[in-house]
Amino acid sequence: MTEKMCMVVSEGTFDKAMMPLIMGTTAAATGTEVHVFYTFFGTKLVTKKANPKLPGIMRLFTGVFVKKMKGVGIGNYNEFMQQAIDLGVNFYACSTTMNLMGVKESDLLPGVKVLGAAAFLKLASESKTTLFIG
Amino acid sequence: MRGYAITVGEILLEKDATLDAKGLMCPMPIVQLAKKVKELKSGQVLELLADDVGAKEDVPAWCSRTGNQLVGTEEDGKLFKFYIRIK
Numbered sequence: 001m002t003e004k005m006c007m008v009v010s011e012g013t014f015d016k017a018m019m020p021l022i023m024g025t026t027a028a029a030t031g032t033e034v035h036v037f038y039t040f041f042g043t044k045l046v047t048k049k050a051n052p053k054l055p056g057i058m059r060l061f062t063g064v065f066v067k068k069m070k071g072v073g074i075g076n077y078n079e080f081m082q083q084a085i086d087l088g089v090n091f092y093a094c095s096t097t098m099n100l101m102g103v104k105e106s107d108l109l110p111g112v113k114v115l116g117a118a119a120f121l122k123l124a125s126e127s128k129t130t131l132f133i134g
Numbered sequence: 135m136r137g138y139a140i141t142v143g144e145i146l147l148e149k150d151a152t153l154d155a156k157g158l159m160c161p162m163p164i165v166q167l168a169k170k171v172k173e174l175k176s177g178q179v180l181e182l183l184a185d186d187v188g189a190k191e192d193v194p195a196w197c198s199r200t201g202n203q204l205v206g207t208e209e210d211g212k213l214f215k216f217y218i219r220i221k
Binding site: 031074083 | 196
């Protein structure tokens with residue numbers, strides 16, 4: 001059976017946005033089935049309008065980071081997200097926080113599924129690796 | 135048709151393809167490697183060129199996890215060369 005890996009993302013800043021994509025693309029490229037669950041402030045990262053910035057005053061330097069990432073082949077957040085989708089990484093938005101954050105199903109990126117905690121916990125219980133990014 | 139013969143250390147290999155991942159940083163060398171490997175046939179040898187320091191540990195780890203065989207490595211200054219036999 002294919003090995004599974006789960007991640008939970010609860011923050012919506014640029015650094016927290018990139019980490020699951022770095023881990024997720026690598027795991028998917030290694031043949032692992034990857035599931036990433038976005039909750040609370042992370043939920044907006046799987047919307048079409050996602051444009052994460054670094055936290056606090058560092059937000060002003062997000063562009064510098066993006067430029068550097070383009071230089072090393074990673075590209076901007078949306079391009080990297082597309083790479084992950086192409087590699088078969090599964091993305092989920094938490095149904096409850098979608099309500100709290102005012103995110104509608106039509107706002108989500110194509111391919112992102114809406115999931116509840118019980119369904120995610122089932123995936124997590126079947127996974128060898130579970131990471132919390134928050 | 136096989137590629138041309140090269141020597142890695144003491145071993146003589148026939149390389150079938152080269153993936154130039156110079157200038158790319160983690161996780162891109164691994165992501166590109168996984169894509170390239172899908173295009174190759176079992177038994178073929180891929181040469182991977184990378185200059186990300188992380189690749190030194192990442193490529194052997196990827197090979198052992200995926201069952202592809204790392205048949206040779208070379209270090210040339212800041213450049214790493216990996217030779218991978220496709221499973």
